[in-house]
Amino acid sequence: EPFIILSGGLSYDTVGRRPCLTVMHGKSTAVLEMDYSIVDFLTLCETPYPNDFQEPYAVVVLLEKDLVLIDLAQNGYPIFENPYPLTIHESPVTCCEYFADCPVDLIPALYSVGARQKRQGYSKKEWPISGGNWGLITQSYPEIIITGHADGSIKFWDASAITLQVLYKLKTAKVFEKSRNKDDRPNTDIVDEDPYAIQIISWCPESRMLCIAGVSAHVIIYRFSKQEVTTEVIPMLEVRLLYEINDVESPDGEQVPPLPTPGTGSNPQSIVPQSHPSTSSSSSDGLRDNVPCLKVKNSPLKQSPGYQIELVIQLVWVSGEPPQQITSLAVNSAYGLVVFGNCNGIAMVDYLQKTVLLNLGTIELYGSNDPYRREPRSPRKTRQPSGAGLCDINEGTMVPEDRCKSPTSGSGSPNNSDDDQKMNNFIEKVKTKSRKFSKMVTNDIAKMSRKLSLPTELKPDLDVKDNSFSRSRSSSVTSIDKESREAISALHFCETFTRKADTSPSPCLWVGTTLGTVLVIVLNLPPGGEQRLLQPVIVSPSGTILRLKGAILRMAFLDTTGSLVPPAHEPWREHNVPEDKDEKEKAKKRRPVSVSPSSSQEISENQYAVICSEKQAKVISLPSQNCIYKQNITETSFVLRGDIVSLSNSICLACFCANGHIMTFSLPSLRPLLDVYYLPLTNMRIARTFCFTNNGQALYLVSPTEIQRLTYSQETCENLQEMLGELFTPVETPEAPNRGFFKGLFGGGAQSLDREQLFGESVSGKASRSLAQHIPGPGGIEGVKGAASGVVGELARARLALDERGQKLGELEEKTAAMLYSADSFSKHAHEMMLKYKDKKWYQF
Numbered sequence: 001e002p003f004i005i006l007s008g009g010l011s012y013d014t015v016g017r018r019p020c021l022t023v024m025h026g027k028s029t030a031v032l033e034m035d036y037s038i039v040d041f042l043t044l045c046e047t048p049y050p051n052d053f054q055e056p057y058a059v060v061v062l063l064e065k066d067l068v069l070i071d072l073a074q075n076g077y078p079i080f081e082n083p084y085p086l087t088i089h090e091s092p093v094t095c096c097e098y099f100a101d102c103p104v105d106l107i108p109a110l111y112s113v114g115a116r117q118k119r120q121g122y123s124k125k126e127w128p129i130s131g132g133n134w135g136l137i138t139q140s141y142p143e144i145i146i147t148g149h150a151d152g153s154i155k156f157w158d159a160s161a162i163t164l165q166v167l168y169k170l171k172t173a174k175v176f177e178k179s180r181n182k183d184d185r186p187n188t189d190i191v192d193e194d195p196y197a198i199q200i201i202s203w204c205p206e207s208r209m210l211c212i213a214g215v216s217a218h219v220i221i222y223r224f225s226k227q228e229v230t231t232e233v234i235p236m237l238e239v240r241l242l243y244e245i246n247d248v249e250s251p252d253g254e255q256v257p258p259l260p261t262p263g264t265g266s267n268p269q270s271i272v273p274q275s276h277p278s279t280s281s282s283s284s285d286g287l288r289d290n291v292p293c294l295k296v297k298n299s300p301l302k303q304s305p306g307y308q309i310e311l312v313i314q315l316v317w318v319s320g321e322p323p324q325q326i327t328s329l330a331v332n333s334a335y336g337l338v339v340f341g342n343c344n345g346i347a348m349v350d351y352l353q354k355t356v357l358l359n360l361g362t363i364e365l366y367g368s369n370d371p372y373r374r375e376p377r378s379p380r381k382t383r384q385p386s387g388a389g390l391c392d393i394n395e396g397t398m399v400p401e402d403r404c405k406s407p408t409s410g411s412g413s414p415n416n417s418d419d420d421q422k423m424n425n426f427i428e429k430v431k432t433k434s435r436k437f438s439k440m441v442t443n444d445i446a447k448m449s450r451k452l453s454l455p456t457e458l459k460p461d462l463d464v465k466d467n468s469f470s471r472s473r474s475s476s477v478t479s480i481d482k483e484s485r486e487a488i489s490a491l492h493f494c495e496t497f498t499r500k501a502d503t504s505p506s507p508c509l510w511v512g513t514t515l516g517t518v519l520v521i522v523l524n525l526p527p528g529g530e531q532r533l534l535q536p537v538i539v540s541p542s543g544t545i546l547r548l549k550g551a552i553l554r555m556a557f558l559d560t561t562g563s564l565v566p567p568a569h570e571p572w573r574e575h576n577v578p579e580d581k582d583e584k585e586k587a588k589k590r591r592p593v594s595v596s597p598s599s600s601q602e603i604s605e606n607q608y609a610v611i612c613s614e615k616q617a618k619v620i621s622l623p624s625q626n627c628i629y630k631q632n633i634t635e636t637s638f639v640l641r642g643d644i645v646s647l648s649n650s651i652c653l654a655c656f657c658a659n660g661h662i663m664t665f666s667l668p669s670l671r672p673l674l675d676v677y678y679l680p681l682t683n684m685r686i687a688r689t690f691c692f693t694n695n696g697q698a699l700y701l702v703s704p705t706e707i708q709r710l711t712y713s714q715e716t717c718e719n720l721q722e723m724l725g726e727l728f729t730p731v732e733t734p735e736a737p738n739r740g741f742f743k744g745l746f747g748g749g750a751q752s753l754d755r756e757q758l759f760g761e762s763v764s765g766k767a768s769r770s771l772a773q774h775i776p777g778p779g780g781i782e783g784v785k786g787a788a789s790g791v792v793g794e795l796a797r798a799r800l801a802l803d804e805r806g807q808k809l810g811e812l813e814e815k816t817a818a819m820l821y822s823a824d825s826f827s828k829h830a831h832e833m834m835l836k837y838k839d840k841k842w843y844q845f
Contacts, residue, residue: 001025001026003023003024003025003043003056003072004023004024004025005021005022005023005024005041005043005056005059006021006022006024007020007021007022007038008020008022009021009022009029009031010031018033018034018035019033019034019035019037019038019063020033020034021034021038021041021059021070023059023070023072023077025072030076030077032070034061034063034068035063035065035066036063036064036065036066037064038061038062038063039063039064040061040062041060041061041062042059042060043056043058043059043060044056044057044058044059044128045057047734048734049734049736052736056072057071057073057128058070058071058072058080058128059072060129067082069082069127069129071123071125073125074123074124078121078122078123079121079122079123080123080126080127080128081122081123082127083127083166090705091149091150091151091153092149092150092704092705093147093148093149093150093689093701093705094149094150094197094198094199094215094688095147095148095198095199095200095688096145096146096147096148096201096689096691096699096701096707097146097201097203097691098143098144098145098146098159098691098693098698098699099143099144099145099203099205099693100143100693100694100695100697101141101142101143101646101694101695102141102142102143102144102205103142103205103206104142106142106144106205106208107142107144107158107160109208109224109226110144110156110158110167110168110306111168113168113226113304113305113306114156114167114168114169114306116304116305117168117169117304117306130729131727131728131729132725132726132727132728132729133725133726133729134163134725141694141695142158142160143158143159143161143693143697144156144158144159144167144205145157145164145699145707146201148197148198148199148201148212149197149198150194150197150198151194151196151197152171152172152173152194152197152198152214153169153170153172153173153198154169154170154172154198154210154212155167155168155169155170156168156169156170159709161723162709162723162724162725164707168306168307170210170222170306172198172212172214172220174301175220175234175296175297175301175309175312176196176294176295176296177294177295177296177297194215195214195215195216195293195294196215196216196294197215198212198213198214199213199214199215199325199326200212200213200326200328200329201329202329202330202338204331204332204333204569206333206569206570206571206572207334207569207570207571207572208224208572209221209222209223209224209331209333209570210222210223210224210307210331211329211330211331212329213326213329213340215325216293216294216314217292217293217314217315217322217323217325217326217342218293218294218312218314218315219313219314219326219338219340220309220311220313221309221310221311221312221313221331221338221351222307222308222309222310223307223308223310223575224306224307224308224572225305225306225307225308225574225576226305226574227305227574227576227577228302228303228304228305229302229303229308229576230300230301230302230303231300231302231303231308232300234296234297234298234301234309234312235309235310235311235312235354236296236311236312236313236314237311237312237313237314237349237356238290238292238313238314238316239313239314239315239316239347239349239356239359240290240315240316240318240359241315241318241323241324241342241344241345241347241359242318242344242345242361287319287320288317288320289316289317289318289319289320290316290317290318291316291317292314292316292323293314293315293317293322293323294314296312296314310351311338311349311351311354313338313340313347315342323342323344324342324343324344326340326341326342327341327342327343327487327488327489328340328341328342328488328489328490328491328512329491330491330492330509332493332567332568332569333569333570334567334568334569334570335507335523335525335537335568336350336351336532336537337349337350337351337509337523337537338351339358339491339493339509340488340491341362341491341511342487342488343362343485343486343487343488344361344362345359345360345361345362345364345488346358346359346360346362346365346488346491346511347359347360348509348521348539350537352532352533353533353537355536357536357537357539358521358539362486362487362488363486365511365519365521365541366517366519366545367541367543369543369545371517371547372515486513486514486515486517487513487514488511488512488513488514489512489513489514489551489552489553490510490511490512490552490553490554490555491509491510491511492509492510492512492555492556492567493507493508493509493567493568494507494508494509494510494555494557494567495507495508495565495567495568496508496557496565496607496609496622497607497622497623498520498522498542498544499542499543499544499623500544500623500624502623503623505607506522506523507522507523507524507525507568508520508521508522508523508542509521509523510555510609512551512552512553512555512611512613513551513552514551515551516547516548516549516550516551516552517545517546517547517548517552518545518546518547518548518552518555518611519541519544519545520541520542520544520545521539521540521541521542522539522540522541522542523537523538523539524537524538524539524540525537544625546609546611546618546620546625548613548615548616548618549613549614549615549616549632550613550614550616550638550639551613551614552611552612552613553612553613553614553639553641554610554611554612554642554643554644555609555610555611555612556609556610556644557607557608557609557610558607558608558619558667558668559605559607559608560605560606560607562608562650562667562668563651564644564651565607606621606623606624607621607622608620608621608628608667609622610644610653610668612639612642612644612655613639615632615633615635615638615639616630616631616632616633617630617631617633617642617653617655617665617670618630619667619668619669619670628668629668629669629670630670631665631670631672633655633657633663633665634657634659634661636659637657637658637659637661638657638658639655639656639658640656640657640681640686640687640690641655641656641687641690641691641692642654642655643691643692644667645692645693645695645696646694646695647664647695647696647713648715650666650667651667652664652665652666652667652673653666653667653670654692654712656678656690656692658681658687659680659681660677660678660679660680660681661675661676662674662675662676662698662712663675664712674712678710685700685701685702685703685704686700688701695713695716696711696712696713696715696716697709697710697711697713697716698710698711698712
C-alpha cells in the first residue's frame with residue numbers, strides 16, 4: 001500500500017496547534033507532533049531509482065533545531081535514537097571534566113552498562129544513516145569526557161583520538177522527589193530553576209568512585225557496580241555548616257588565645273542513615289532552620305547496573321539563611337573520605353561509616369595563626385547561640401563534646417572542647433540576607449567578585465618557612481568583606497609530610513582558600529578490613545600554613561625524581577557480589593591506607609609540593625617547607641584554570657589566563673615553556689569549563705551544547721591531519737532494476753540500447769570461431785572520426801596559442817608606448833636644464 005507523507009494535518013482551530021507530520025498508509029493516518037517547525041523531510045528507500053519498487057522504511061525530518069528520523073516499518077512510528085552527542089534539544093552543560101590516559105578497562109565497562117540501559121519509545125533498529133570514515137588513530141591511550149547538565153544528568157563520553165561517543169548516562173535527580181508546583185518546594189529558594197544542576201565533578205578513574213556537587217548544596221557519592229540492586233533506604237546525612245567570624249573585643253587587636261586542644265580518645269559522632277530529611281524547624285523569630293533544599297525519596301529505589309548511590313549529603317538552612325553553594329570537592333577511595341567546602345567552611349565525611357568527621361568554619365582552621373583581622377561588617381546585637389552548633393546533623397542539636405574544633409598544634413579527635421564560655425566570647429554569629437541564585441550565574445558572580453576584591457597588600461614573597469604573617473590592614477569595606485568571607489577553593493588528598501619534623505609521609509588533606517592560604521589537616525586512619533568500619537578516623541590540624549598571592553587553584557606533589565605522586569586509591573572491585581571470606585579479606589588487604597611508607601621508599605626521601613594560585617606558582621620542598629622555586633604567572637590578569645599534567649614523559653604546569661593566554665611551566669623548576677595567545681575570555685562559560693589533561697590536551701565549552709578541543713602537543717599537531725576523518729564514504733552505484741519484457745513493450749517510452757548490450761559476449765555468449773567478426777581498422781569510420789577529432793583539437797589549440805600571442809603583443813605595445821612617453825619626458829627635462837645653465841659661467845654655479 002502506498003505511503004502519503006505531508007507536513008501539517010491539524011486544523012487551524014485546534015487549541016495549542018503544534019508543527020506536525022502526517023503519515024497516511026492505507027486506511028491508517030498518524031499525525032506526529034514535533035517540537036520545532038518543520039524545514040524539510042525526505043523518505044529513505046532501499047533503492048535510489050525512481051522506476052524501481054519504492055518501499056520507504058524511514059523518513060528524515062529536518063526541524064529548525066533538531067533532526068528526527070521516524071521508523072515507518074514499526075507500529076506507532078517510533079523515532080530512531082540519535083547516536084550523535086550533544087543534540088540541540090539536550091539539557092545545557094554546566095560543568096565538564098577531561099581525563100586522558102585512563103585505565104584500559106574503563107571504557108568497555110562504561111559502554112557495557114550504558115548499552116544495558118532501557119530506552120523506551122525508540123526504535124529497535126540502528127541509526128539508518130551512515131557515512132564518513134575514521135582517521136588513522138595514532139593515539140593509544142583512552143580519553144574520557146564527563147559532562148554535568150542543568151537537569152542533573154551526567155554523561156560519560158569516549159573521546160579517544162578525535163571520536164566522541166556516548167558511553168553512559170547517569171540521572172542524579174531520580175534520588176530526589178520532584179515537586180509538582182511552587183507550593184511543594186518552599187526550600188529551593190537558593191535557585192530559581194534547575195535545582196539539580198551539576199556544579200562540580202570529582203572522579204577517581206582507578207576505583208571508579210564518583211562524587212558530584214549540585215547547585216542546591218547537595219553532594220552525592222556513587223559507586224560503580226555491574227549488578228542491579230534495590231536500595232530500600234537511601235543513606236543520607238544533613239550537615240549544618242554555619243558561618244561565624246571572630247569578634248575581637250580587645251581594643252588593641254590582641255589575639256585571642258587559641259582554643260584548647262580536644263582530646264584524642266573519644267569517637268566521632270555516629271550518624272544513622274535516614275531515608276528522608278528531618279522535618280522543618282523554625283527558630284524563635286519564625287525563620288526556616290535545619291531544612292535541606294531538596295527532599296530525598298523515602299521509597300525503595302531500583303538502581304540499574306552502573307553508578308549506584310552510596311551516600312547523599314545535604315547542607316541545611318541555618319536561621320533563615322539558605323546554604324551556600326559548594327565551591328570545592330574531593331573524594332578519595334583509599335581513605336573512604338569525601339570533603340567539600342564553601343564560603344562558610346569545610347566538612348569531611350566518612351562515607352564508609354556514614355559519619356561526619358570535620359565541620360568547621362574557614363577561620364577556625366587557622367586557630368591562633370589567623371593572619372586577618374576578622375570583624376563584623378556592621379554592628380549587630382549579640383545573639384545567643386541556638387542549640388544547634390556547627391556540626392549539627394539531621395538528628396537535631398548536639399552536645400559540645402560532639403563538635404569539632406581545630407587546635408593549632410598536636411593531634412586530636414573530631415571532638416570539640418566543652419568550654420562554652422570561651423566559645424561565646426570568641427565567636428559572634430553574623431547573618432547575611434537570603435539571596436536567590438541562578439545556577440548559571442552563581443559561579444560567575446562569585447568568581448568575578450573574588451577577582452575584584454582580593455587584598456592587594458598580600459605580599460607574594462612571604463617566606464613559606466615562617467608561620468608568622470602580617471595582618472591585612474586594608475580599611476576598605478570590600479577587603480573586609482572578602483576577608484570575612486574566605487572560601488575553600490582547592491582540596492587535595494595526599495600522603496606526604498605534614499610538619500617540618502616529620503620523618504615519613506602520612507595521609508593528610510591540603511586545603512586551599514580564596515585568600516591564598518594553604519592549610520594541612522592530618523588524617524589518622526585505622527587499619528584496613530573490619531577495623532576500618534569500626535574504628536573512627538581521627539582528624540587533627542598540623543599547624544602548617546603556607547601563603548601565596550591570589551586564590552589557590554591546584555595542588556600536586558612530586559617525588560625526588562620529578563615524577564607526579566598520584567593520590568592513594570583503592571582498586572575497583574564488585575561490592576554487590578557475595579564473596580568467600582578469604583577472597584574478601586584479600587580484597588580488603590589491597591586497600592592502600594597504610595600510614596607507614598613502603599619498603600621501597602626511603603625514610604629520608606623528600607617530596608615537592610606544587611601549588612598554583614591565580615597569580616603565581618610555588619614549588620615547596622617537604623618536609624623542610626622551603627620555597628625552592630617561584631614564578632609570577634601574571635601581573636595584569638589572573639589564572640582561570642591551572643592543572644599539573646604529564647606531557648612527553650615529563651610533568652608540567654598548564655595555565656589558562658583570563659587575558660586569553662595559555663602558558664606552560666616546567667616542574668619543578670617552573671621555567672616558562674609556552675606562552676601563546678589563544679582566545680579572549682568572551683563569556684564565563686569558558687572560564688567555568690576550561691580544563692587541561694595529560695598528553696597536551698584541553699577542552700572548553702563554546703556554547704551549552706558545543707565542545708571545543710585543543711592541543712598544545714607538537715606530536716599531536718603533526719599527526720592531526722591523519723587523525724581527521726573523511727565526511728563522505730565512496731560507495732558503488734547500486735545495480736539498476738531489470739526492465740521486464742512487457743513493461744518495455746507497453747511502456748510507451750523510448751529506450752536507448754547499446755550494441756554491446758544486444759550482441760555482446762556478456763549477453764549472447766561467446767561467438768563461434770568460424771563466425772566472421774568485424775575488426776575495425778585504422779582506415780575505418782572510427783579512424784576517420786579519431787583523425788577528425790584530432791585535427792579539430794589541433795586547430796583549437798593553435799587558435800588559442802594565436803590568441804595568447806596577440807595578447808602578449810598587445811601588452812608589449814603598451815609597454816613600448818609607456819617607454820616612449822618616459823623618454824620624451826626625460827628629453828624635455830634635459831632640454832630645460834640645458835637652457836637654464838647655458839649662459840652661466842663656471843663661477844656663477
